[in-house]
Amino acid sequence: MSQPPSHGQVFLQLVHDSRMHVLLLKEPREEASGPDPYIKELASHGHKATLIPVLSFKFVSLNTLADKLFQPEKHGGLIFTSPRAVEAVKMCLEESKKRKEEWSKFLRDQWNTKPIYVVGKATAALVQNLGLTPLGEDTGTAEVLSRVIIEREDTNIPPLFFPCGSIKREVLPTALREKGVPLETLTVYQTSEHPDVEKNLRNFFTEQGIPACVAFFSPSGVKFCLELILRLSGDRLTQIKFAAVGPTTRDAMAAEGLCVSCTAEKPTAEHLAAGISDALL
Incomplete structure (x- = not known):
């Protein structure tokens, strides 16, 4: 009979899972067929992504x-x-x-x-x-x-x-x-600011834990939800890699004191997913 996992094994599994989880602070792409291209592209790199809209x-x-x-x-x-x-x-x-x-x-x-x-x-x-x-x-x-x-x-x-x-x-x-x-x-x-952004972010951190990476898609997104993410992360903030969809967003993040791990070379799903994957190695 197999033994139940030890506390250490459970912790390692949680850490492993969190490494794969990317939080995308953007609205879903409004397309009739298939998943959002950012979710799809990150999945092809082995990462699980969640979208949370931050703008209305x-x-x-x-x-x-x-x-x-x-x-x-x-x-x-x-x-x-x-x-x-x-x-x-x-x-x-x-x-x-x-x-x-x-x-x-x-x-x-x-x-x-x-x-x-x-x-x-x-x-x-x-x-x-x-x-x-x-x-x-x-x-x-x-x-x-x-x-x-x-x-x-x-x-x-x-x-x-x-x-x-x-x-x-x-x-x-x-x-x-x-x-x-x-x-x-x-x-x-x-x-x-999206009316549900605070509720959705709190639910995410409660249910999914600390993400491996948080990607911002606009200076407005930084303005509306960075403070809440910092509070929800607490002393585990250093575990998170922060990604920017482009230089304008990167500059807004840096102005708030964030260490930006990667900036997409171009504002596409392919370039951002590649940058995030490199940052999470």
Whole structure:
């Protein structure tokens, strides 16, 4: 008859399990089929991942956004630096059958004669779903994208239209303004703390214990839940590796005194999973 595991064996098993557990502080990817790509990619590296949304979004100014979208002749192109901004466009177009028809018949093609700048593959994929052709999906950050735009655009173009969030960083607008590239911004969504983030984090730490790695996906995520994670971790904080999806998030983490173990080379599931796996070796 097999012997029950000793306390030491149980402790080692718990440590082993926790090494494999990654906490992702992001909302699930809204896709009809299959798991979130970050969960899927981490699983392929042998890690169990849990998603906890830390941000809540409210869409605003959609009528104004629709007016802008239906006047492409007044703009030199579009800029999208977040999936949420593209979702706002999609909501505008789905507001009525007439809008969808006009978009499909001629508006989409009119916009496609102009540059559609994006940051990241997730945003690029949503832009493609609208029938638009994205530029710059490999840039990774708004700072790098701004350099691409400055290289391509003259100062005498109609303003580029930039639908954005309420707490966007000013890196891109500032860079374009300094080089004289016209830009028109419109806040189309507001970001706030997810109403269930504290409850969900407490439940996670109670049920799963200390994770091997915590990955942040935005400076807002750092702002809204870092303090709680520090409290829940207590004197076992040093067991956790901290990962960032990109340099902007890494800088926000470092500003709070966190030791960042890895930063994804690009903001993709593949690059973040590879970085986390290396950090957990």
